[in-house]
Amino acid sequence: MKRVALFGAGQIGSMISRLIGMDFAIVCFADNREEKWGSTVAGIPVVSPKESLAFTPDCYCLCVLDSERSGQMREQLRALGFDGEVLLPDMLRVFDTRVATMRLLAEQIHDERIPGDVAELGVYRGDFAVLINAAFPDRTIHLFDTFEGFPPQDVKLEQEQGLSHAQAGDFSETAMELVEKRLPFRDKALFYPGYFPATFCLCSAKAFAFVSLDADLYAPTASALPLFWEKLSPGGVLLIHDVNSQQFTGAGKAVREFCREKAILPMPVCDLHGSVVLRKPWKP
Numbered sequence: 001m002k003r004v005a006l007f008g009a010g011q012i013g014s015m016i017s018r019l020i021g022m023d024f025a026i027v028c029f030a031d032n033r034e035e036k037w038g039s040t041v042a043g044i045p046v047v048s049p050k051e052s053l054a055f056t057p058d059c060y061c062l063c064v065l066d067s068e069r070s071g072q073m074r075e076q077l078r079a080l081g082f083d084g085e086v087l088l089p090d091m092l093r094v095f096d097t098r099v100a101t102m103r104l105l106a107e108q109i110h111d112e113r114i115p116g117d118v119a120e121l122g123v124y125r126g127d128f129a130v131l132i133n134a135a136f137p138d139r140t141i142h143l144f145d146t147f148e149g150f151p152p153q154d155v156k157l158e159q160e161q162g163l164s165h166a167q168a169g170d171f172s173e174t175a176m177e178l179v180e181k182r183l184p185f186r187d188k189a190l191f192y193p194g195y196f197p198a199t200f201c202l203c204s205a206k207a208f209a210f211v212s213l214d215a216d217l218y219a220p221t222a223s224a225l226p227l228f229w230e231k232l233s234p235g236g237v238l239l240i241h242d243v244n245s246q247q248f249t250g251a252g253k254a255v256r257e258f259c260r261e262k263a264i265l266p267m268p269v270c271d272l273h274g275s276v277v278l279r280k281p282w283k284p
């Protein structure tokens with residue numbers, strides 16, 4: 001078994017500490033941010049890169065996906081005198097746990113004939129919507145977004161409550177027509193441009209089998225949870241992005257409040273953004 005130090009104790013490092021396989025024993029996190037030293041992430045101590053050498057790792061795993069930063073970290077290790085193996089989590093660019101989870105759920109929803117349409121709140125340029133549409137070719141897909149980026153009133157709340165550094169208009173470089181063109185089964189798509197939850201009342205869906213919530217912020221997530229949950233078929237799924245995110249903490253707050261009220265537990269997904277799954281009981 002190899003002793004590995006994880007270099008980078010941020011969101012990616014935290015997920016890699018869960019993803020890493022049985023051939024590795026994690027000895028510590030190394031991180032350049034002084035404020036992190038002395039803390040723990042997933043129960044693992046965070047120390048300075050220099051101090052991490054005292055843990056005698058056989059190898060380091062660089063927990064970043066940006067090649068410029070990983071080059072600098074590699075140099076830093078060399079300058080500290082480490083000449084052992086350095087691992088890059090490049091495969092995380094190739095394989096995506098959230099996408100895989102959605103596809104597996106789509107197969108199950110199909111096999112078990114769980115009824116209902118599919119939906120996404122927070123579409124932006126449609127990266128995930130395109131994949132949902134492809135995985136559910138015979139279901140109507142309902143797509144909710146301002147298509148003008150984060151709404152000012154939601155951002156105001158984020159700032160007042162210190163939930164994120166979101167700015168009004170972030171994610172505005174999109175258009176409904178652009179998303180529509182990208183969808184493989186565009187005849188199945190219904191668009192709801194505008195402020196959510198105001199747009200929800202325009203939605204004619206009787207039931208949903210799968211819903212992706214990816215609005216990042218507290219307000220839209222908190223209003224979407226009870227509305228979609230109510231219309232979810234037995235066995236239906238809410239897949240919620242950014243619930244264990246360090247960058248956007250509002251989605252997690254909304255999910256924790258909702259789950260406490262409903263006495264349900266979210267199922268964590270080990271993707272890079274801390275997604276969770278909420279599932280309606282099947283055949284109650």
Ligand SMILES: C[S@@+](CC[C@H](N)C(=O)[O-])C[C@H]1O[C@@H](n2cnc3c(N)ncnc32)[C@H](O)[C@@H]1O
Nearest residue numbers: 122123124127128145146149171196214215220
């Ligand atoms: C991170 S992006 C979505 C990313 C997208 N799911 C993808 O796969 O690329 C978040 C989106 O949520 C939308 N959004 C946030 N709050 C909203 C609200 N109250 N009503 C409608 N859209 C909202 C933003 O406009 C933005 O496009």
